[in-house]
Amino acid sequence: MSELPAAPEQIVHIVDDDEALRDSLVWMLESHGYAVSAHDSAEAFLAVCSPEMTGCLVLDVRMPGMSGLELFEELGRRHCALPAVFITGHGDVPMAVSALKKGAVDFIEKPFAEADMLRLIEHCLEREREGRARRRLEADTVRRLEHLTQREREVLDLIIAGKLNKQIADVLGISIKTVEVHRARVMEKMGANSLAVLVQSVVTVEPGNPSR
Structure with a gap:
């Protein structure tokens, strides 16, 4: 009996130009057993992203060049359906609300509690797992119909x-x-x-x- 293919590893992709915050998030998430990939700009993440990626995104709303919201919109156009949590500073809440209307999972204001970020990350990963399972089921249904x-x-x-x-x-x-x-x-x-x-x-x- 052949074994089922292993489920792809979920990776938390952090996109933030603030090196200190980025490193802090990487340390926190890795210490709780998450696989993490960090990027210092939206452009850097776009250079490596693909529709096959699994996991979730942690995006800074306001970054030099392409903003987190612009990145999220571009990923949608590229059919890269990773759930996203936005990190906002004071005064960025209207932008975060706009992100929610475009499909983001949630936003969190700086400074934030570790427990709150971990809860949002787990929610995103569960949502991505469910979405992947749903797409797999739909593809199977289409194949059967044919x-x-x-x-x-x-x-x-x-x-x-x-x-x-x-x-x-x-x-x-x-x-x-x-x-x-x-x-x-x-x-x-x-x-x-x-x-x-x-x-x-x-x-x-x-x-x-x-x-x-």
């Missing part, structure tokens, strides 16, 4: 539209027994053990269903 025959797909669409077997048979001009066979094959191919699971998985990747 393996359905045309007739199975027609039956599936009518199931999602709430049609009963007799109604599906009437619409497609086939027998109820044939509908039952196709329905069983659809459930098997989609890996669904209930109608609710089947509908939810398909509607998640195809929001336009049932009518498509």
Whole structure:
């Protein structure tokens, strides 16, 4: 039996031009067992970032050159979906609120308590794990849909539209027994053990269903 691939290591990516604060955060997080990568500017992080990165971001709102908020927006355009916590100084709260509206997890004001930062980091990492699992499930659903025959797909669409077997048979001009066979094959191919699971998985990747 082959082993499942190991889950990628989550890394806390710190982007802050303040060397003292950056070093302090690295020490604090590493002492609590987190893997950490530190960058002194938004541009430095952009040079190494990729959509495959896992973990989370700790971003200073205000930095020379590209700001933390501008970096977060650029990462969104690059489909780098890392949850982010913003570090703000006094007077930067409006910028942090703007970041929240754009999808950031939270912001924390300097000076901050170690426990508060650790709580936010753990929340971000849990959110990233959940998002990665959800994307993996959605990709699996899309792959399974591609393996359905045309007739199975027609039956599936009518199931999602709430049609009963007799109604599906009437619409497609086939027998109820044939509908039952196709329905069983659809459930098997989609890996669904209930109608609710089947509908939810398909509607998640195809929001336009049932009518498509």
